[in-house]
Amino acid sequence: MSKKTVSIIGSGNWGSVIAKIVGKNVIDNPDKFERTVRMWMYEEMVDGQKLTEIVNTKHENVKYLPGVKLSENVVANPDVAETVKGADILIFVLPHQFVRPTCKHMEGHVKKGALAVSLIKGFAITEDGIQLISNMITECIGIDCAVLMGANLAGEVADEQFCETTIGNSDKKKMGKMLNDLFETSYFRCTVIEDIKTVEMCGALKNVVGIGAGIVDGLNYGDNTKAAVIRLGLMEMVEFGKIFFPGCKMETFFESCGVADLVATCHGGRNRMLGEAVVKSDKPIKELEKEILHGQSFQGPLVAKEIYGMLAEKNMLSRFPLFAAIHTICERKMDPRQFIDCLREHPEHV
Amino acid sequence: MSKKTVSIIGSGNWGSVIAKIVGKNVIDNPDKFERTVRMWMYEEMVDGQKLTEIVNTKHENVKYLPGVKLSENVVANPDVAETVKGADILIFVLPHQFVRPTCKHMEGHVKKGALAVSLIKGFAITEDGIQLISNMITECIGIDCAVLMGANLAGEVADEQFCETTIGNSDKKKMGKMLNDLFETSYFRCTVIEDIKTVEMCGALKNVVGIGAGIVDGLNYGDNTKAAVIRLGLMEMVEFGKIFFPGCKMETFFESCGVADLVATCHGGRNRMLGEAVVKSDKPIKELEKEILHGQSFQGPLVAKEIYGMLAEKNMLSRFPLFAAIHTICERKMDPRQFIDCLREHPEHV
Secondary structure, eight states: OOOEEEEEEOOSHHHHHHHHHHHHHHHHOTTTEEEEEEEEOOOOEETTEEHHHHHHHHOSOTTTSTTOOOOTTEEEESOHHHHHTTOSEEEEOSOGGGHHHHHHHHTTTSOTTOEEEEOOOSEEEETTEEEEHHHHHHHHHOSEEEEEESSOOHHHHHTTOOEEEEEEOSOHHHHHHHHHHHHOBTTEEEEEESOHHHHHHHHHHHHHHHHHHHHHHHTTOOHHHHHHHHHHHHHHHHHHHHHHSTTOOGGGGGSIIIIIHHHHHHHHOHHHHHHHHHHHOOSOHHHHHHHHHTTOOOSHHHHHHHHHHHHHHTTOGGGOHHHHHHHHHHTTSSOGGGHHHHHHTOGGGO | OOOEEEEEEOOSHHHHHHHHHHHHHHHHOTTTEEEEEEEEOOOOEETTEEHHHHHHHHOBOTTTSTTOBOOTTEEEESOHHHHHTTOSEEEEOSOGGGHHHHHHHHTTTSOTTOEEEEOOOSEEEETTEEEEHHHHHHHHHOSEEEEEESSOOHHHHHTTOOEEEEEEOSOHHHHHHHHHHHHOBTTEEEEEESOHHHHHHHHHHHHHHHHHHHHHHHTTOOHHHHHHHHHHHHHHHHHHHHHHSTTOOGGGGGSIIIIIHHHHHHHHOHHHHHHHHHHHOOSOHHHHHHHHHTTOOOSHHHHHHHHHHHHHHTTOGGGOHHHHHHHHHHTTSSOGGGHHHHHHTOGGGO
């Protein structure tokens, strides 16, 4: 078997953490992977110097993951076509709104038979409704796409605190071992399963529920109420899967990408923080985003908006009162104090 | 249909909260329930006065639920036989080690065809292995027993913060409406299901996992690691159910008694607090219990010990590394810092 070349598309906070893991794993498996890992980086200037140059000399993403060293074999590149050329594995880790334009730049450069692995949380919106990002990647560049999602708050993974993750792919027998070799470490345990769509759907929807958990925190409710929000959110995720992703497996909700990621997001995630801010301030969401994240974007409100539109069109909002209320509150069209009332009469209680 | 008389056996912290809810609900449903709710109380002296007398004059359990008023129709009684005489519904809410002796005192006084509802977290140990408390109650006093468990940290329910709970019973059609009338309020939403054993098993085992969550907190791990403990704990609960309670339903783990109670316990529960203390101090568990709870007892270590013994006897410890480690750590026979190592090679990862 020939050695596989790995490239990473994206280099934000989570992308840099994954570069740290993957960079080390390819060194530790020299018979399986080529040593150099190219990482596409949107070029920015930091203190008068190009960020790619800083990364390639200091081996540290000083802007998005300061204080954490990457191995020297991770090489930042501002040219996406060059980054993906000849690669066997393309790891996608960038905000979901940038996927399509970035794929455009890859056209004609992606190796036939390569495998994409998406770490992206979100959906794409098409004329037919919502689409999984993994499907969009396949549609754009014509290769298979696996996904990796789990209870993986980036800072803690960078810090090498023990956690789990879930890799969804279409052929565990063929690719499971290789995906495991690429991503697993003693502190980052991977479970490979054959259910791409549920893994990916959970990764997108948990950020919506995370806002709800933050709203409840902002309203000074305790752990019981938050647990109810988490559970009702999970039930809406299950219902969403049943309706829009037929064939999604119930067991998958018990994986790290399901209940564990939901719990971590609802306690330590950025979208939780946003939910709390929405209660404690009356600024528009865009302004809160700027104040809290300084340049990065919240995925939760975007996903909430996308699914709200789609559910409204299909006349299904009443089946998803938690998702619906979170969007309406984010839009400042509902008082956050009404949030709990939306849960009292939840279809789960009927 | 004749009106039902309700009695409560137990009057600690949770018992008093339930007395508050049930006391009000019977007043609000005068055509369904007799107004007076008798509540058995182990007699103690508080500031030179009998606690039953204080409760019956002040309408407040000043020792176990200070600051919260009960309705005047809740009448404390130190005589358990008198308390249960003629009652149609017997709500059991006392530490699990007291159930059998308390039932002894009821002999000959329990109305035929009455229904017990157990709110007790734990298992009984018999010669044949573990037994559900609901089964033990049925065995002791010869009546059917339903159960009520959920993400219900007592202080928050007393405070009327929104939460959910699960009622397991054997005949939803026959008893569901009555149970709902008795327990549900606008802030305490009940879901009635026909799966007693899973509801009850979750209520016992979550306290063991809660200690594990506390250990992780004590070791200063973050939300990812805690989410992994919660998920692996949940998987061991599922496995436990499959082996020892055949017929337990997967859906039940999605109810409040399952994932929600587990999450609340692992963040705000007393057993979590104990787990943290076990890491931060080297005192024996009994001493920590005294320091933290001043007289009440932790259920987690007791359940952990019971299931450890049973699993060891059946040579099954390796299938439950999290449960096993928690017991061993509580016994001070393992360094808490080894806890994470037990999770790395969890059977879920093989």
